[in-house]
Amino acid sequence: MIRxxxxxxxxxxxxxALHSRRRLLPMLSCLIALYALHNVRDAEAQSPKPTDYxxxxxxxxxxxxxxxxxxxxxMPQARSFNICVVGQDHFGAALNKTLADETIAGKSVxxxxxxxxxxxxxxQILFISxxxxxxxxxxxxVLKGSSVLTVSDMPQFSRQGGMVQFILDGSRVRFEIxxxxxxxxxxxxxxxxxxxxxxxxxxxxxxx
Amino acid sequence: MLRVRDYSIPKKLTWMNxxxxxxxxxVASTAFATYGLTTLHQSIIRNLTIQAQIVGSxxxxxxxxxxxxxxxxxxxxxxxxxxxxxxxxxxxxxxxxAAYGRNGQRGVLPSIPRVQTQVNWFSGGGIVVALPIxxxxxxxxxxxxxxxxxxxxxxxxxML
Numbered sequence: 001m002i003r004x005x006x007x008x009x010x011x012x013x014x015x016x017a018l019h020s021r022r023r024l025l026p027m028l029s030c031l032i033a034l035y036a037l038h039n040v041r042d043a044e045a046q047s048p049k050p051t052d053y054x055x056x057x058x059x060x061x062x063x064x065x066x067x068x069x070x071x072x073x074x075m076p077q078a079r080s081f082n083i084c085v086v087g088q089d090h091f092g093a094a095l096n097k098t099l100a101d102e103t104i105a106g107k108s109v110x111x112x113x114x115x116x117x118x119x120x121x122x123x124q125i126l127f128i129s130x131x132x133x134x135x136x137x138x139x140x141x142v143l144k145g146s147s148v149l150t151v152s153d154m155p156q157f158s159r160q161g162g163m164v165q166f167i168l169d170g171s172r173v174r175f176e177i178x179x180x181x182x183x184x185x186x187x188x189x190x191x192x193x194x195x196x197x198x199x200x201x202x203x204x205x206x207x208x
Numbered sequence: 209m210l211r212v213r214d215y216s217i218p219k220k221l222t223w224m225n226x227x228x229x230x231x232x233x234x235v236a237s238t239a240f241a242t243y244g245l246t247t248l249h250q251s252i253i254r255n256l257t258i259q260a261q262i263v264g265s266x267x268x269x270x271x272x273x274x275x276x277x278x279x280x281x282x283x284x285x286x287x288x289x290x291x292x293x294x295x296x297x298x299x300x301x302x303x304x305x306a307a308y309g310r311n312g313q314r315g316v317l318p319s320i321p322r323v324q325t326q327v328n329w330f331s332g333g334g335i336v337v338a339l340p341i342x343x344x345x346x347x348x349x350x351x352x353x354x355x356x357x358x359x360x361x362x363x364x365x366x367m368l
Contacts, residue, residue, distance in 0.1 A: 055274070062272045065344060172274065192269035196278055 053091050055173045056166055057098040060125055060151060063164060064104040068188040069124055069147050080110040084120055086139070087129030089113055117142040128162070130154040136162070147186045158201050163187070167198055174198045241367060248363050249335070252291075253328050256337040256353050259289065264341035264351040267297050271305065271341065271349045279306035291355045293334055297341070298350040305349065333357060 050058075060083055072078070081104040085091065095111050102109045104124075112123065117139040120126045126148050128139060133154045140161050143150065150163045157165035158178040163185070165176045177197040182189050194200055212220070263282055270279035279297050286292045286308055295308040328337045331354070338352040 059273065062269075065272070066269060174275075175273075190269070192266075196269050196273050196275050 051094065052168070052173055054094045054098065056127075056153065057091055057095045059166070059173065059175070060095070060127060061099055061102055061104070061109065063149060063151065063193070064109070064125060066190040066193040067149055067182075068190075070186040072147075078122065078124075079107065081105065081107040082110050082112055082123040083125045083127070084112045084114050084123035085127045085129065086114050086117060086120065086132060088131035090129065091127075120148055121146045123148055125149045125151060128152040128154070128157075136160060143185075149182065149185075149187055158199075159203070169198065177201065178203065244363065244367060245360065248360055252335055252355060252359060253337060256292075256328070256335065256355055257339065259286065259292070260295075260337050260339050260351045260353045263295065263297075263353070264339065264349075267306070267351065268341060268343040268348055271297065271299060272343070276306045280308065282306075283308035286353070289355075291359055293354045293356050295351070295353045298352070300347055300349055302350070 064081060064083070083095070083099060085095065089095075099109045099111055112119075114120060114123070117126075117135075120139075120143060124147075126143070128136065128150060130153060132139060136152075136154070136157070137160070140150065151166070152162050152164075153166040154162075158176045158181075161178065161181050163178050163182045165178075167174050167176055175197055176199045177189065177194060178201040179189065179194070180202045215223070263286065266282045267279045270276070270282065283295050283297065283306055286295050287310070290310075293310050294313075296304060297306045299305050327339070328335060330336075334354045334356050336352060336354045338350055340347045341349040341351055
């Protein structure tokens with residue numbers, strides 16, 4: 001291929017055009033940046049730091065976006081995506097507030113407070129309150145065979161066969177995953193979710 | 209002093225030819241140089257946009273689960289591209305979330321506009337590309353990448 005070699009004059013005029021453009025663009029970007037900075041400061045002043053349970057509520061919603069549930073064979077498709085809480089509810093209004101008007105996989109998210117694990121078979125995500133620590137084994141036995149993502153902040157939850165356990169790392173909420181439990185329930189956890197877990201376990205519940 | 213009118217007609221014709229040819233050469237060279245620089249500029253922006261999209265889509269979960277360390281790990285993959293000076297990820301509200309600097313320099317993230325669509329601009333002797341990080345039809349943050357102009361400068365040197 002023949003390549004044209006422009007003269008020095010031609011090149012300097014091209015540089016001149018580039019130079020005048022370079023002066024205009026930084027000025028414009030500076031103005032836009034100042035405007036953005038002003039808005040960012042306003043936003044910072046308005047939003048206080050969220051509480052642990054507000055963060056956990058947002059995480060429950062995000063789990064729904066990174067987990068795939070198997071299709072419900074022989075059963076009618078649920079109209080809503082149910083996030084349930086069993087036991088003492090520490091979320092208060094945070095859960096309903098965070099999940100209001102949200103959708104997961106095209107279904108509107110519904111929050112349900114349930115009394116017993118038997119009611120959880122229609123739930124996609126079940127948050128088991130730490131108050132249920134003594135009944136954990138029974139709850140997990142009841143849920144065996146159903147595709148419910150179990151989440152809790154009770155200690156040793158994932159070790160005992162729970163799927164996602166919240167952990168406090170300083171002031172940050174993080175989580176641990178028991179992949180074997182999730183896979184046994186037919187759930188597919190996104191790699192994006194696994195890479196953020198503090199720890200990914202592969203042990204079975206109570207050695208079964 | 210010899211005036212133009214004193215030149216012989218053949219000499220005048222020669223000069224006229226030279227002037228016209230010279231002007232044509234200047235116009236053609238300018239056009240080629242401008243075309244070359246514009247094409248290169250577009251190609252740099254296209255490459256930066258692709259890299260920003262890759263980094264952005266790999267940082268979605270880090271943004272949603274507030275894990276800046278994971279986002280920084282994703283950004284650090286940009287070290288494979290020697291022209292990228294700095295990069296950063298912002299939250300949906302425009303707050304700095306994670307940063308990357310070439311050679312381990314970690315400067316303060318610049319303020320960027322709350323972009324809805326892709327933008328690019330010249331800034332501080334480099335090209336900046338910023339685009340929104342979108343997940344399931346919603347904006348979850350913004351990614352920006354700044355490249356130096358070394359590639360353009362090298363190309364200009366080649367032209368000369």
